[in-house]
Amino acid sequence: xxxxxxxxxxxxxxxxxxxxxxxxxxxxxxxxxxxxxxxxxxxxxxxxxxxxxxxxxxxxxxxxxxxxxxxxxxxxxxxxxxxxxxxxxxxxxxxxxxxxxxxxxxxxxxxxxxxxxxxxxxxxxxxxxxxxxxxxxxxxxxxxxxxxxxxxxxxxxxxxxxxxxxxxxxxxxxxxxxxxxxxxxxxxxxxxxxxxxxxxxxxxxxxxxxxxxxxxxxxxxxxxxxxxxxxxxxxxxxxxxxxxxxxxxxxxxxxxxxxxxxxxxxxxxxxxxxxxxxxxxxxxxxxxxxxxxxxxxxxxxxxxxxxxxxxxxxxxxxxxxxxxxxxxxxxxxxxxxxxxxxxxxxxxxxxxxxxxxxxxxxxxxxxxxxxxxxxxxxxxxxxxxxxxxxxxxxxxxxxxxxxxxxxxxxxxxxxxxxxxxxxxxxxxx
Amino acid sequence: xxxxxxxxxxxxxxxxxxxxxxxxxxxxxxxxxxxxxxxxxxxxxxxxxxxxxxxxxxxxxxxxxxxxxxxxxxxxxxxxxxxxxxxxxxxxxxxxxxxxxxxxxxxxxxxxxxxxxxxxxxxxxxxxxxxxxxxxxxxxxxxxxxxxxxxxxxxxxxxxxxxxxxxxxxxxxxxxxxxxxxxxxxxxxxxxxxxxxxxxxxxxxxxxxxxxxxxxxxxxxxxxxxxxxxxxxxxxxxxxxxxxxxxxxxxxxxxxxxxxxxxxxxxx
Numbered sequence: 219x220x221x222x223x224x225x226x227x228x229x230x231x232x233x234x235x236x237x238x239x240x241x242x243x244x245x246x247x248x249x250x251x252x253x254x255x256x257x258x259x260x261x262x263x264x265x266x267x268x269x270x271x272x273x274x275x276x277x278x279x280x281x282x283x284x285x286x287x288x289x290x291x292x293x294x295x296x297x298x299x300x301x302x303x304x305x306x307x308x309x310x311x312x313x314x315x316x317x318x319x320x321x322x323x324x325x326x327x328x329x330x331x332x333x334x335x336x337x338x339x340x341x342x343x344x345x346x347x348x349x350x351x352x353x354x355x356x357x358x359x360x361x362x363x364x365x366x367x368x369x370x371x372x373x374x375x376x377x378x379x380x381x382x383x384x385x386x387x388x389x390x391x392x393x394x395x396x397x398x399x400x401x402x403x404x405x406x407x408x409x410x411x412x413x414x415x416x417x418x419x420x421x422x423x424x425x426x427x428x429x430x431x432x433x434x435x436x437x438x439x440x441x442x443x444x445x446x447x448x449x450x451x452x453x454x455x456x457x458x459x460x461x462x463x464x465x466x467x468x469x470x471x472x473x474x475x476x477x478x479x480x481x482x483x484x485x486x487x488x489x490x491x492x493x494x495x496x497x498x499x500x501x502x503x504x505x506x507x508x509x510x511x512x513x514x515x516x517x518x519x520x521x522x523x524x525x526x527x528x529x530x531x532x533x534x535x536x537x538x539x540x541x542x543x544x545x546x547x548x549x550x551x552x553x554x555x556x557x558x559x560x561x562x563x564x565x566x567x568x569x570x571x572x573x574x575x576x577x578x579x580x581x582x583x584x585x586x587x588x589x590x591x592x593x594x595x596x597x598x599x600x601x602x603x604x605x606x607x608x609x610x611x612x613x614x615x616x617x618x619x620x621x622x623x624x625x626x627x628x629x630x631x632x633x634x635x636x637x638x639x640x641x642x643x644x645x646x647x
Numbered sequence: 648x649x650x651x652x653x654x655x656x657x658x659x660x661x662x663x664x665x666x667x668x669x670x671x672x673x674x675x676x677x678x679x680x681x682x683x684x685x686x687x688x689x690x691x692x693x694x695x696x697x698x699x700x701x702x703x704x705x706x707x708x709x710x711x712x713x714x715x716x717x718x719x720x721x722x723x724x725x726x727x728x729x730x731x732x733x734x735x736x737x738x739x740x741x742x743x744x745x746x747x748x749x750x751x752x753x754x755x756x757x758x759x760x761x762x763x764x765x766x767x768x769x770x771x772x773x774x775x776x777x778x779x780x781x782x783x784x785x786x787x788x789x790x791x792x793x794x795x796x797x798x799x800x801x802x803x804x805x806x807x808x809x810x811x812x813x814x815x816x817x818x819x820x821x822x823x824x825x826x827x828x829x830x831x832x833x834x835x836x837x838x839x840x841x842x843x844x845x846x847x848x849x850x851x852x853x854x855x856x857x858x859x860x861x862x863x864x865x866x867x868x869x870x871x872x873x874x875x876x877x878x879x880x881x882x883x884x885x886x887x888x889x890x891x892x893x894x895x896x897x898x899x900x901x902x903x904x905x906x907x908x909x910x911x912x913x914x915x
Contacts, residue, residue, distance in 0.1 A: 231882060297856070431857045431886065434864065496864065497890070564885040572883055575900035578833035582892045583885060 232293045232302075234569040236309045238640065240289025241562055243317055244554070245636045247281025249629040254328075256626055259618035262610055266539040267402050269330035276327055278546040279412060280320045280343065284378070286554050287420060288312065288350060290561055291371060294424060295354050298368045301361030308353040316346035323389075332392040340386040347379050366443045370423020373451065377415025384408045407461055413545055414454045414477060418514075421553055422446055422484055425507070429488055432504050432560060433495035442487055449480035467528040474521060481514050502589065506596060507556030510549055517544040540610050547603055547625070555599065555632065562639055563587055570644040586642050587635045595631035598624050650713065651721040652696035652706055656680075659713065660690055669712040676702045676785065679756075688761045692789035701785040703808065736802050738816040742778055747814075751782040766790065770797075770815070778816040786811050835899045838911050842875035846911075850879040860887050867896060867912055878910035 251274055255262075258270035296303045303309065319342025326336025354375065358368055385408055388401040397404065426443055429435075453476030460469045488511055492500075500508075520541045527534060567583035574580060602624030609617035648662045659666045667686075671677045677698075680686045699706045710720045750769050752762040766781065773779050781787060786803050794801065794815050804812045849866050851859035859880060864887075866876055883900055891898055891912060901909045 300855070431860075434857070434860065434890070436861065496861075499893075567888070568883060568885055572900070572902060575883070575898070576835040576902070577899075579897060580888075582889050584889045584892075 231568065232296055232309075233306060234565050236303070236306050237289050237293050237565055239310075239313050239317075240285050240292070241558070241636065242640065243313070244282050244286035244289065245558075245633050247277055247285060247320070248551070249626070249633055251277040251282060252622065252625040252629040256619065256622040259609075259622050260615050262539065262543075262618050263613040263615055265535045266542065267405065269327055271539070273324045273328035275542060275546060277320070277324050278550070280316070281324070283417060283546065283550045283554065285316065285320075286558070287417075288316070290557065291354070291420075291424070293561065293565060294427075295357060295368065295371060298365055298371070298427060299358055299361040299363050301357055301363065304353050304356040304360060308349045312346045312349035312353065314346075315342045315349065319343040319346060326389070332389055336389050336392075340382070340389045344379075344382050344386055347375070347382055351375050351379055366440050366447070367423045367427045370419055370426075370443075370447060373447070374416050374420035374423065377411055377419060377454070381408060381411040381416055384411060407458065409542070410454065410457055414450065414457075417545070417550060418477070419447075419450050421550075422450065422480070425511070425553070426484070426487060428557070428560070429504075429507065430491040432497075432507075433491055433500070434497040435491040435495040437487075437491040437494040439487060439490070442483055446480045446483050446487075449476045449483070453477040453480070467525065470525050470528075474518070474525060478518055481511075481518065485511055501584075502592060502596065503556045503559040505556075506552055507560070510552035510556065513544075513549045513552055516548060517541050520544060536610060536613065540607055543606060543610060547606060551599070551603075555596070558632075558636065559587055559592060562636065566639050566642060570642060574644065581645060586639045588638060591631055591635050591638075595628055595635070598631065599628040602628055648717075649719045649721050650695065650710075652699075653694050655691060656693050656695070656698060657690035659695075659718070660686070663716050663718070666713060666716055666718075669716060670698075670709070673704050673708050673712055674702050684761070685756075688763070689789075697788035700788055736800055736816075738778070738800055738818075739802050739814065742814075742816070746777050747780050748773065748777060749780045749782065752787075753782065753784055756784070763790075770794065770799075773815070773817050775817050778814050781813045781815070783811050783813065784809050787813055835901050835911065838875065838899050838913065842911070842913065845871075845874045846877045847874060848877040848879070852879055852881050859884060860890075863887060863910075863912070864890065867891075867894065870912075870914075872914055875911050875913040878912065880908045880910055881906050883908055884910070 254270070254274050254277060258274065261268045261270040264271075292303060292309050319339045322335045322339030323343065324339075326332055326339060354372060358372065384404065387397060388404055388408060391397045391401045391404075426446075430437055453473040456476070457470065457473035460466070460473070488508060492508070520537055524534070524537050524541060527537070563583040563586040566586055567580075571580045602621050605617055605621035605624065609615075609621050648659075650659060656670070659670075667680060671680060680690065693701070695706060695709050699709060714720060748769065750766065752766065755762040755765065769779055781790070786805065791801050791803070791813070798818055800816045800818055802814045802816075804814070806812060847866065847870060849862060851862050854862060863876070863878060863884070870876055883902070888898070895915045896912050897915045898913075899911045901911075903909060
């Protein structure tokens with residue numbers, strides 16, 4: 219009866235109902251992963267291909283890192299492309315498949331039993347990513363607005379899909395010999411597809427958007443971002459080629475250098491944005507996000523040592539474990555800490571107050587969480603992380619246990635703040 | 648446009664402004680609609696069915712006048728309410744005079760004022776077992792449906808065609824929650840009035856992120872202390888809000904539709 223206006227839905231935000239389940243799931247996964255860490259800290263003094271270590275790594279990479287990113291990007295992608303999320307139903311389907319698949323897979327790893335649980339877990343996780351990929355692809359096609367950040371996100375998701383397809387093969391390879399080598403052999407391929415292709419590319423794409431935004435910086439440089447995009451992809455593809463077809467250790471310096479240069483360029487980008495900022499006071503959440511940029515260099519340093527040692531045919535599983543934990547407990551966790559409190563309060567403020575902001579004074583979105591708890595959490599986190607890495611390097615179970623305990627407290631404080639925001643009841647206006 | 652008994656008068660007037668004269672010609676009671684303020688207030692809350700009850704004219708009188716203007720009538724939706732006087736509800740007989748709070752809204756209506764905010768205030772003060780008696784010149788149909796949702800029984804006593812007394816009797820204990828958006832001094836409309844003639848405007852709808860935020864922050868840095876900034880925006884700029892608080896600015900936001908938002912920013 220009434221023709222809708224042509225602008226209807228143009229700048230519509232993704233509903234909080236789509237985003238919240240991912241955030242809640244991510245927060246709880248982090249808590250569970252740290253509790254697993256507490257109960258299996260002795261595994262960390264053994265070889266990295268240990269059932270419990272694999273279970274913790276996957277709980278962190280999928281349940282924590284990937285679920286948080288999926289949640290945030292359902293919200294962010296429409297903003298980046300100035301369009302609208304294509305389908306809420308696909309988002310729910312994606313959440314549901316991943317939410318069921320991840321615990322099944324983690325359970326499979328923990329007991330090192332690759333029966334139907336792990337297999338179905340892997341299949342469901344693949345389905346979740348396919349749903350997500352379709353959803354953002356159609357959203358982007360419909361918006362027709364090309365944007366370097368959106369290209370980062372889309373490419374990263376493609377790499378994620380490749381990562382988990384490889385993962386699926388690896389799971390089946392445990393019981394049916396479908397690959398020419400055992401699953402341990404392919405672990406570096408699977409891990410780097412995920413770490414570089416998915417996490418690094420995505421974080422660079424999104425952070426290059428959000429960091430200037432939160433600093434209120436006029437700095438803008440698309441050219442450098444395309445260079446970073448090219449270098450990361452070149453690094454990853456050259457790594458795959460060397461890994462699968464050449465296998466000479468010294469060649470790994472090429473991909474490593476490409477990634478290192480891209481991160482240095484990104485650091486330069488952040489520094490420029492920081493110097494050009496309008497906002498003189500930088501808040502704690504942003505500080506921890508900027509800190510995580512520096513934290514990217516730590517695993518690369520470890521990786522450099524690993525490659526150097528490979529040249530002399532020295533294989534140190536401890537360093538490889540350090541490398542992985544620097545990434546998941548260090549860099550990715552730090553970035554999620556910062557970004558949670560830079561996105562979630564605003565999503566929830568919108569939910570609670572969008573229709574009340576005309577009637578009277580509304581609270582500051584930042585008041586929805588407790589900054590004191592955030593600061594205490596940051597202290598526990600830093601101490602826990604440093605001790606964790608130290609414990610792995612010197613193979614000390616006591617330090618590892620203590621570090622795990624600090625991280626459990628960190629996760630508990632984080633969850634307290636997340637649930638405080640979610641339970642926020644709108645004030646009467 | 649297809650209309651039925653549930654179609655709001657405002658929708659009809661929006662579709663075809665000529666309908667105003669057509670409706671007024673049904674009965675002089677609708678002369679009030681000529682007043683732009685009253686029209687804005689009443690037309691959005693009143694459907695054809697309600698208007699027919701208020702005026703005592705048949706629904707067909709409306710349809711007959713509107714048909715020549717190109718409106719199509721949907722006969723399937725006829726609210727076939729009987730026009731008989733309803734029986735007195737139980738609460739009415741047990742009410743003692745001291746339990747009845749009277750409110751005559753006729754002077755307000757004659758002065759072209761919206762009685763709703765004051766009625767809402769009165770309603771909020773009513774306790775369980777008390778009744779509010781609204782004295783009016785027509786049956787306040789929009790109010791009847793509004794208060795029904797809030798747990799009030801009602802009884803309409805039509806004395807004559809110039810005097811209608813409506814009783815609202817509170818049955819539940821729950822607090823009344825009605826938002827007219829105009830019942831406090833802190834709302835959008837109030838600030839719009841307050842800054843009339845002292846407003847700068849800026850349209851950031853065409854800017855790419857983070858352009859809108861930059862433009863707004865630039866603008867409020869230049870804003871004279873007693874002025875307000877009126878912003879045309881595509882969405883609620885949530886990330887701007889902490890920045891405004893930091894700079895000791897307050898804001899009010901009005902959502903027009905999806906993709907259309909207005910902001911008013913002023914010094915706290």
